[in-house]
Amino acid sequence: MTNKKRPKVYITRKLPDAVETRMRELFDAELNIDDTPRTRDELVDAMQRADVLVPTVTDRIDSSLIEAAGPQMKLIASFSNGIDHIDIEAATRKGITVTNTPNVLTEDTADMTMALILAVPRRLAEGARILTDRKGEWAGWSPTWMLGRRIAGKRIGIIGMGRIGTAVARRAKAFGLSIHYHNRKRVHPDTEEKLEATYWDSLDQMLARVDIVSVNCPSTPATYHLLSARRLALLQPTSYIVNTARGGIIDEAALVKCLKEGKIAGAGLDVFENEPAVNPKLVKLAGEGKVVLLPHMSSATLESRIDMGDKVVINIRTFIDGHRPPDRVLPNRM
Numbered sequence: 001m002t003n004k005k006r007p008k009v010y011i012t013r014k015l016p017d018a019v020e021t022r023m024r025e026l027f028d029a030e031l032n033i034d035d036t037p038r039t040r041d042e043l044v045d046a047m048q049r050a051d052v053l054v055p056t057v058t059d060r061i062d063s064s065l066i067e068a069a070g071p072q073m074k075l076i077a078s079f080s081n082g083i084d085h086i087d088i089e090a091a092t093r094k095g096i097t098v099t100n101t102p103n104v105l106t107e108d109t110a111d112m113t114m115a116l117i118l119a120v121p122r123r124l125a126e127g128a129r130i131l132t133d134r135k136g137e138w139a140g141w142s143p144t145w146m147l148g149r150r151i152a153g154k155r156i157g158i159i160g161m162g163r164i165g166t167a168v169a170r171r172a173k174a175f176g177l178s179i180h181y182h183n184r185k186r187v188h189p190d191t192e193e194k195l196e197a198t199y200w201d202s203l204d205q206m207l208a209r210v211d212i213v214s215v216n217c218p219s220t221p222a223t224y225h226l227l228s229a230r231r232l233a234l235l236q237p238t239s240y241i242v243n244t245a246r247g248g249i250i251d252e253a254a255l256v257k258c259l260k261e262g263k264i265a266g267a268g269l270d271v272f273e274n275e276p277a278v279n280p281k282l283v284k285l286a287g288e289g290k291v292v293l294l295p296h297m298s299s300a301t302l303e304s305r306i307d308m309g310d311k312v313v314i315n316i317r318t319f320i321d322g323h324r325p326p327d328r329v330l331p332n333r334m
């Protein structure tokens, strides 16, 4: 570090005031008050003069950017749970430690996943739009109008039974869904028992049998297009898909095709393959009520952002004090 007590910390996006204030108290922190996304050149410049980089999921920290880092750059303390925007192997090769902010956005993300699980079959966005588009005027209740599909009694298939997947399962169980899951490893028998969960080592077999699929696994090379055209074709035409993890886990073009052809009943998406760009065909399907789209906001609560900031501060402080930061990410996690 160039200055052991007050390291130069470059923060790429605006953070909650409380977090920024603490960062300024502890570090020589360079903030981004107007929240303009940093350009590639600005990031290269930061890598060459800062001791610590605090990026978010909107910054692509790839191998060429990491290679451009000066010898003073020692820590990438990401303000994120996901780490798919950082080339961890390249950082490790360069001797740069990487940390993230796990745990603190689990409950908020699970809440929003549950909201989408409800919103799509119960036509929530469509119903709300009817009133706003018609400025509060509608012909009134009718027995056969705006009928959706019941949640209780259905089967949910959770892909990725980590912290968020398990939190989704707890909520889904309370709503009367029976829990099915696919994961690299089977969860502890106590968790399975509590959730009355059924484990499927074959994702294909699970997909063919569930009514709602919830994507909750991390984005890694192995999960890219995990829900491929072939796998999407296994789903029942009455089934729904919800994705609050990462867009690239679903082959979006194949999903659009299935939705258009009625091979899947609907989808609730908080994440997209080419964020922040959203496939116009998905937007059109949203207009037709087949999908509910959210702008990557499943963890967006003030509480989670402050907790994430606290984690970033703790990771930086621990690292500067010469200890292993609590949320260090190792290459083998991928």
Ligand code: DGY
Pocket: 057, 079, 080, 081, 082, 083, 296, 297, 298, 299, 300
């Ligand atoms: C993260 O931090 O990985 C989330 O996607 C933000 O919502």
